[in-house]
Amino acid sequence: MRLTFLFIIFTSLAFGQEKPIVFYNESGEKISKQMFIKTKDYNKNLDLYLENDTTQIGLLITRQKFGQLDKNTFKYLKSYLTELTDNQIDSTQKIVINYLTAYPKKNETKNSRSGWNVLDRDYLKNLHKIENIKQFWIHSSECDNLEYNHQKRINWIEDEDNLLKKLFFPYPIRYGNYILIKPDGKFYYYLGEHSKYQIWENAEKFFK
Missing domain, CATH: 3.40.30 (Glutaredoxin)
Incomplete structure (x- = not known):
């Protein structure tokens, strides 16, 4: 449910540099950028980048x-x-x-x-x-x-x-x-x- 909520909020594919960035794993848990990069694995998940007016998000989705x-x-x-x-x-x-x-x-x-x-x-x-x-x-x-x-x-x-x-x-x-x-x-x-x-x-x- 949390991932669906996040998707509703962050709908744009634009990925600017000025806004703060938060990262989430496949379970919708907030994680560090380092952990996001470490656990990103194209065979198992996909990384999506979304944003709204104030925040950017990196999200891992289980394939x-x-x-x-x-x-x-x-x-x-x-x-x-x-x-x-x-x-x-x-x-x-x-x-x-x-x-x-x-x-x-x-x-x-x-x-x-x-x-x-x-x-x-x-x-x-x-x-x-x-x-x-x-x-x-x-x-x-x-x-x-x-x-x-x-x-x-x-x-x-x-x-x-x-x-x-x-x-x-x-x-x-x-x-x-x-x-x-x-x-x-x-x-x-x-x-x-x-x-x-x-x-x-x-x-x-x-x-x-």
Whole structure:
């Protein structure tokens, strides 16, 4: 809850030099700058830098999380995905959601098309060999870079009510996130840059 509170307060990505800086770990505990630098590990966490009118903050976010959606929330999520995509989810299907974040923005990309291998044609083919999976391609409502992410071939659907953002991805992470959800509402997510091989491997482990 504390991390969510911090995110609501510190919403700008600008990171000036005049304002005092405070640092927090993954649990929302205030730590020293030295400890922040020491515990920063790209394999385990991501460092975000936010600010408001008076204060700057450095925040560590855990990249992987396991959790459980309650029955009503999970039911609403499935209904929301079905309404967005006109794609029904049966009670036995596992869910995989590739979530395209708002960053990088269009003006930050140098190439005309992304070389991200999650967008390769064999990604879905091999994913569906693992389990009975329903795949969704969802993008942040703030994303302006769909053409770069192969919009003509991949049917990216906007997270219109920001439900995925509210439930799982409130932080301004660069690149895409993904989430795996079992039929009982148990989930696993990974934040930030990743590959198709990572999704395949974690899907095999999580859905077995």
